[in-house]
Amino acid sequence: MIALDPLAYLAVFTALALGGTLKGATGMGAPAVAIPVMAGFFDVRLAVVMMVLPNFCTNVWQLWLYRRSNRAAFAWRFAIAGAAGAVVGSLLLAAAPVRLLTLLVAMSVLFYVALRFWRPGFA
Secondary structure (H helix, E strand, C coil), X not given: CCCCCHHHHHHHHHHHHHHHHHHHXXXXXXXXXXXXXXXXXXXXXXXXXXXXXXXXXXXXXXXXHCCCCCCXXXXXXXXXXXXXHHHHHHHHHHHCCHHHHHHHHHHHHHHHHHHHHHCCCCC
């Protein structure tokens, strides 16, 4: 187990809780909130790996819940694209230096925040 001070545990727990709430409310958000916070305390690779299983499980759950909706075809296309992105991301995660990965996480978060600010209705 990784030893952290109690404040770090609280920050990571809060980030996971807020990310989970955001994901429940909007269908996205848990990794966008939790990974940058966890990357502040752990190696960015560990932060990403720690989110793989919870994110996969919630995505499969949402796919199952909405399997009969009129958006099921979109969900399957999105899942297939996500799987392809996971393969590319895994290769990048294994090959890229930690400094570059940290920069990519920061840029992704800034892009996401900017997009939500300038286009709040973007879906």
